[in-house]
Amino acid sequence: MNRGGRSDRWSFGPPLHASIVIPVFTPARKGNKILNSMFTHRRRFLQSSAALAAGMLVPGARDGFGQPEPASRLALPRVKLGEHSVSRMIIGANPFYGYSHFNRLLDQLMREWCTPDNVAKTLQQCEQNGVNTWQFSHHARSIADLKRHRADGGELQWILLSSRAMEEDLGLIDELAKLKPIGIVHHGGTTDQRWRNGEQAKIKEFTKRVRDAGVMVGISTHNPAVVESIEAQGWDVDFFMTCVYNVSRTREELRQILGVTPPYGEVFLPEDPERMYRAVRATRKTCLAFKILAAGRLIDDPKDVDRAFQFAFENVKPQDAVIVGMYPKFTDQVSENAARVRRILKAA
Amino acid sequence: MPTQPNVLPQIRLGRYSVTRLILGSNPFNGYGHFNQILASHMLEWFTPENSSKTLRLAEQNGINTWQFSNTPRGLKDLERYQDEGGRLQWLILANRDDIENTAASLPALARKGPIGILHHGSVTDDRWRRGEKSKIREFVARVRDTGVLAGISTHNPEVIETAEQENWGTDFYMACVYNAGRTPAEVEKLLGRKPPLPPRDLYFPDDPPHMFKTIRQTSKTCLAFKILAAGRLTDSTEQVDQAFQVAFASIKPQDAVIVGMYPRFQDQVRENADRVRRLLGR
Numbered sequence: 030m031n032r033g034g035r036s037d038r039w040s041f042g043p044p045l046h047a048s049i050v051i052p053v054f055t056p057a058r059k060g061n062k063i064l065n066s067m068f069t070h071r072r073r074f075l076q077s078s079a080a081l082a083a084g085m086l087v088p089g090a091r092d093g094f095g096q097p098e099p100a101s102r103l104a105l106p107r108v109k110l111g112e113h114s115v116s117r118m119i120i121g122a123n124p125f126y127g128y129s130h131f132n133r134l135l136d137q138l139m140r141e142w143c144t145p146d147n148v149a150k151t152l153q154q155c156e157q158n159g160v161n162t163w164q165f166s167h168h169a170r171s172i173a174d175l176k177r178h179r180a181d182g183g184e185l186q187w188i189l190l191s192s193r194a195m196e197e198d199l200g201l202i203d204e205l206a207k208l209k210p211i212g213i214v215h216h217g218g219t220t221d222q223r224w225r226n227g228e229q230a231k232i233k234e235f236t237k238r239v240r241d242a243g244v245m246v247g248i249s250t251h252n253p254a255v256v257e258s259i260e261a262q263g264w265d266v267d268f269f270m271t272c273v274y275n276v277s278r279t280r281e282e283l284r285q286i287l288g289v290t291p292p293y294g295e296v297f298l299p300e301d302p303e304r305m306y307r308a309v310r311a312t313r314k315t316c317l318a319f320k321i322l323a324a325g326r327l328i329d330d331p332k333d334v335d336r337a338f339q340f341a342f343e344n345v346k347p348q349d350a351v352i353v354g355m356y357p358k359f360t361d362q363v364s365e366n367a368a369r370v371r372r373i374l375k376a377a
Numbered sequence: 378m379p380t381q382p383n384v385l386p387q388i389r390l391g392r393y394s395v396t397r398l399i400l401g402s403n404p405f406n407g408y409g410h411f412n413q414i415l416a417s418h419m420l421e422w423f424t425p426e427n428s429s430k431t432l433r434l435a436e437q438n439g440i441n442t443w444q445f446s447n448t449p450r451g452l453k454d455l456e457r458y459q460d461e462g463g464r465l466q467w468l469i470l471a472n473r474d475d476i477e478n479t480a481a482s483l484p485a486l487a488r489k490g491p492i493g494i495l496h497h498g499s500v501t502d503d504r505w506r507r508g509e510k511s512k513i514r515e516f517v518a519r520v521r522d523t524g525v526l527a528g529i530s531t532h533n534p535e536v537i538e539t540a541e542q543e544n545w546g547t548d549f550y551m552a553c554v555y556n557a558g559r560t561p562a563e564v565e566k567l568l569g570r571k572p573p574l575p576p577r578d579l580y581f582p583d584d585p586p587h588m589f590k591t592i593r594q595t596s597k598t599c600l601a602f603k604i605l606a607a608g609r610l611t612d613s614t615e616q617v618d619q620a621f622q623v624a625f626a627s628i629k630p631q632d633a634v635i636v637g638m639y640p641r642f643q644d645q646v647r648e649n650a651d652r653v654r655r656l657l658g659r
Contacts, residue, residue, distance in 0.1 A: 131411050133612045137642050138418045287568055290582045293609040297574040326574045329413045359417045 093357040094150055105159030105367060106374045108348045110315055111245045111267060113186060113211045115162045117342075118370045119317060120155045120185075120363075121354035122165035123324070125174070130276075130295050130324035142358050148174045151357055152183055158367035161185060164270075164317070164352050166216070167192040167205065175208075188317075190249060190270070191216045191235070199238045206242035213239045214247030214270050221277035224255050236266055247317075251277040253308035260312045268315040270352065273302040273341070274323055297323040306344035318345055319352040331365075338369050342377065385439040385650060386657045388631050390549060390598055391526045393466060393492045395442045397625075398653040399600060400435045400465070400646075401637035402445035403607070405454065408637075410557070410578050410607035422641050428454040431640055432463055438650035444468040444551075444600070444635050446497065447475055447486065455489075468493045468600075470530060470551075471516070476500050479519040487523035494520045495551055498530035502558040505536050514545045521546065528600075532558035534591035541595050549598040551635065554585040554624070555606055580606040589627035601628055602635040618652060625656050 105116040125143045129135035143151075152163060152174075163178075163185045165171040175187060189210040195201045196219055205213065215235050223231050232248065239246045249270035250256060256269055274297045283291035286298070302321075309316040321341045327333040341351050351370075355362040385396040405423045409415035423431075432443060432454070443465045445451040455467060469491045475482035476496060486494055496516045504512050513529060520527035529540060530551035537550050559567065561576035573579060580603075592599040604624040610616045624634050638645040 131415070132608045134608060134639065134642070135411065135415050135418075138415070287570070287573075289568065292573065292579040292581050293606050294580070299571050299574055323574045325412045325414060329575075356414060359414065 093359050093361045094154055094363075103157065103159045105161075105370055107161070108315065108350055110211065110350075113162075113245075115186065115211070115350055116160050117350040117374065118160055118366060119162040119164050119188070119350055119352045120152070120160050121319060121352045122163065122171060123354040124356035125151075125354075126166070126168070126170060132294075139356060142356070145174060145177055147358075149177050149181055149183075151355065151363060152178045152185055153181065154357070154363045155355075155367075156183060156185060158363050159371075160363070160367060162188060162211070162350075164188040164190065164214075164319075166190040167195055167201075186211045188212045188214060188247065190214045191219065193219070196231075196235060199235065202235075202238045202244075203242050206239070206244045210244060212245035212247045212268065213242070214249045215239075217249035217251050217270060217272055218277060220248055220250045220255060221252050224250070224252065233264065236264065240265060249319075251275045253305045256305075256308040256312060256316075260314070266314065268317065269309075269312065270317045270319055271305050271309055272320045273305045273318050274298065274320050275301050275305070276320070276324075295324065297326055302340065302344070306341075309345050309349060316345060316349045317352050318349065321351055321353065334366075335369060335373075338366070339373050342370075342373050383437075383439040383650075384441060385653055387441070388598065388633055390492065393442075393526075395466065395492070395633060396440050397633040397657065398440055398649060399442045399444050399468070399633055399635040400432070400440050401602060401635040402443065402451065403637040404639040405431075405637075406446065406448050406450060419639060422639070425454060425457055429458050429461060429463070431638065431646065432458045432465055433461075434640060434644075434646040435638075435650075436463060436465055438647050439654075440465070440646070440650060442466045442468065442492070444470070444602075446470040447472040452489065466492045468495065468528070470495045470497045472497060473500055476516055479516060483519050483523050487520075487525045491525055493526035493528050493549065494523070495528035495530045498532050498551065498553060499558060501529055501531045501536060502533055505531070505533060506560075510539070510543075510545075513540075517545055517547050521548075530602075532556045534588045537591050537595060537599075541597075547597065549600065550592075550595065552588055552592055552599045552601050553603045554588045554601050555580045555603050556584050556588070557603065557607065578607065580609055585623065585627070589624075592628050592632060599628060599632045600635050601632060604634055604636065617649075621649075621652050621656055625653075 105118060107114045107116050123130070124139050125148050127136035127140035129139055155163070165187065167189055178185060187210050189205060191214065195205070196216070202213060215232055220232055223229065236246045236248065245267040246265065247268045247270055248259060248266050251272035252275055256271060259266060276295050276297065280291055283296050309318060318341055321337050322328055322334065327337050353366055355366065357363050385398055387394045387396050404419045405428055407416040407420035409419050435443065445467065447469055469486060471482065471486065471494055475486065483494065496513055501513055517527045517529065526548040528549045528551055529536070529547045531537060532553035533556055537552060540547060557578055557580060559579070561572055564572035564576055564579060592601060601624055604620050605611055605617065610620045636649055638649065640646050
């Protein structure tokens with residue numbers, strides 16, 4: 030029962046197809062009207078933020094949103110990604126859309142809590158804590174959440190991971206590029222599957238289409254050999270998303286490594302991060318390391334969380350960043366992780 | 378216990394008639410066997426009201442026995458449910474304190490009316506590892522002194538095999554079909570390499586055949602638990618069907634299964650009861 034990197038992609042409903050992408054973004058394409066509307070919302074957001082800073086509101090304190098940080102402590106260290114300045118911790122989106130990487134029950138629990146309101150609050154809290162970029166997969170709900178974030182005055186930059194629809198209909202890339210993501214990334218599950226099937230040409234074709242659309246080109250993968258091969262072959266790619274655990278191995282590959290039938294569920298091997306970090310350091314391109322907490326398997330002890338972050342920042346290049354999914358229902362994960370990153374990078 | 382409508386097929390356990398599907402309680406206590414987020418969700422939902430409702434649902438669907446650990450919540454939930462007229466029989470896993478202080482704890486637990494008191498599986502496996510078999514035997518004897526059925530729970534088939542060979546005097550076993558109690562060092566020894574993360578709560582598909590074989594080899598009743606690999610085999614109806622089918626095909630006709638349920642999104646109690654009826658032909 031290895032749910033793998035790809036099998037859960039549609040658990041939040043089908044992705045947008047061309048025919049329905051356009052209506053969602055029509056206001057943005059028309060420009061002024063939506064910008065004016067956003068400006069109004071931006072004002073509302075700033076008013077809310079002022080109230081928050083004054084301690085008048087504690088949004089969802091019971092839900093782990095916590096108190097906003099004082100402005101003087103908001104900054105997170107940043108790296109350059111093309112012309113963009115990106116915080117070294119990027120918020121991911123798996124918990125928002127129920128990709129728990131455990132079982133259907135936890136998927137459902139995550140989806141239940143991650144209402145549009147709670148996602149909006151979490152993104153807002155990221156901005157308050159110095160996170161300036163959000164990475165998510167393409168589907169109807171994520172795009173709606175982005176739209177809501179913008180309407181609330183949020184200014185997070187965003188990086189888009191492809192959906193199967195985008196991979197099969199490259200015309201969608203052009204549509205989505207118009208919404209100004211800072212990068213479009215070929216999904217890691219598909220990358221690994223296509224790599225395994227010898228379909229590298231399809232990945233290349235996707236990246237070329239992204240390049241032509243004028244957006245930064247990314248490839249995500251769980252397999253360090255993919256990064257190394259792409260670099261050796263000199264593909265035209267701007268950055269990588271690199272899963273530090275190779276969770277796209279087949280059951281048979283795992284059986285050969287473990288010497289027994291692998292345990293149920295997704296298997297996170299402890300030696301994987303070192304191997305991926307070697308590949309990350311070997312490329313001059315920026316890498317965004319993800320699943321540094323082994324999809325929730327290293328979160329029960331704050332020391333394990335500290336160690337995972339520390340190990341990540343010690344092993345990526347100074348120009349790299351990490352992507353971390355957060356679920357601040359029970360604990361204030363956003364503030365905690367932001368404080369953790371500040372502490373680790375200050376000490377470095 | 379008076380006859381319930383729609384009661385599930387039953388087995389004898391001492392003088393009691395017990396349904397072949399017993400309701401477990403790990404989800405009630407937040408024992409999610411994954412991480413703190415899942416545990417917190419379980420604890421949040423299992424309010425005393427929802428615990429009572431779940432127990433009533435079990436009764437309405439023909440389950441007649443509940444198994445739980447002696448946690449601060451367990452006995453309170455039982456009391457509340459009984460005050461509301463609930464009639465499920467119950468089996469209790471003694472906690473570590475109970476096990477260390479049997480003279481005081483066991484008579485007190487026995488007076489509350491369980492049909493059986495068990496030596497907790499984690500403690501069993503720890504004591505086994507430390508060579509403290511005599512302490513487990515002594516616990517069994519002390520439970521029997523109270524007049525209640527005495528059980529041993531374990532995740533390790535070797536414990537049952539040894540208890541049988543040496544006649545530890547237990548009335549029944551709770552047998553985890555996955556050896557999820559292995560320490561990280563034991564997993565490392567098994568694999569000959571560092572274990573996957575986290576190095577505990579690993580559910581190897583090769584485990585159940587071993588435990589099922591052990592279950593068939595003892596003449597005593599066994600209550601097989603974690604047949605769904607603590608939630609890892611619940612993503613499709615087919616997966617759950619298959620796990621139940623394998624369990625009932627692999628245990629003795631006198632055995633039963635214990636399944637923890639969390640009927641928040643689906644009516645797991647009814648679904649599992651229907652599944653057992655279908656599999657057992659009633």
